[in-house]
Amino acid sequence: MWKVMIVDDQDIVRQGLKVMLEQDKKITVVHEAGNGKEAIEILEKNHLVDLILLDVRMPVMNGMEATRLIKARWSEVKILILTTFNDEEYALETLKDGASGFLLKTADSAKLIQAVYSTMKNGLPIQEEVAAKVIPNLLKRKWQEEEIPENITERELAIIKRVGEGKTNKEISEELYLSIGTVKNHVTTILQKLHLRDRTQLAIFAVKHNIS
Known part of the structure; x- marks a missing residue:
């Protein structure tokens, strides 16, 4: 409850x-x-x-x-x-x-x-x-990281893409055939690599870099 x-x-x-x-x-x-x-x-x-x-x-x-x-x-x-x-x-x-x-x-x-x-x-x-109002505004703002770091793996890019689409860990796990725990671990690692605070910033990162 x-x-x-x-x-x-x-x-x-x-x-x-x-x-x-x-x-x-x-x-x-x-x-x-x-x-x-x-x-x-x-x-x-x-x-x-x-x-x-x-x-x-x-x-x-x-x-x-x-x-x-x-x-x-x-x-x-x-x-x-x-x-x-x-x-x-x-x-x-x-x-x-x-x-x-x-x-x-x-x-x-x-x-x-x-x-x-x-x-x-x-x-x-x-x-x-x-x-419709927020996303264009975000795209105009300069992101601290202009390039996607080379140490981001293809699997991590796939997860970043889905976070940017607003999907939950469960939805991501089902699409990528991973356990929820594995997805959580990946998200934690991605946040550390990109020096981001939370999932919201990661979603903004995905939109800014057009990760699809």
Whole structure:
């Protein structure tokens, strides 16, 4: 059972999200908060939360600031950004700070639940409308590494490609006929070779270098 916290300054939105999420038996909403500060206070008292659905624009503490603070203290907690604002800068900032995905509030219940599953399986769900703005922006940004290092193997390139497509370790293992443990080990090695922090940066690397 995945334990979820919903953070949004509108009570009616929180209630609607809770109803949608709890249609799935594997998801239970254990906490609600009206802003980032309240979310952090809840985590300080009881940090047994697997995933936080986090709005961007909120009073007291917004979602971008909350993402930075939460990931710094509870790195294992997944954060899925949910907002009405289709703004690539929000997406870029929160993804850079450790968020695991970005959805608009216009997403239906099926897409929301699918995003939760993807996030919990180490995927990178980004709604199409957001990706359409984020990816071109990323491509304009100069990456620290202009070339792919020679010590990256063909197998590792195949994994990087699939991470860039937002696939989970399980999906990658099935496509490449590898165990999930082997895929995890490869991802760790790739991050070390490329001097990247996490899977999100690796996905951006794949897009920047057009690895396909």
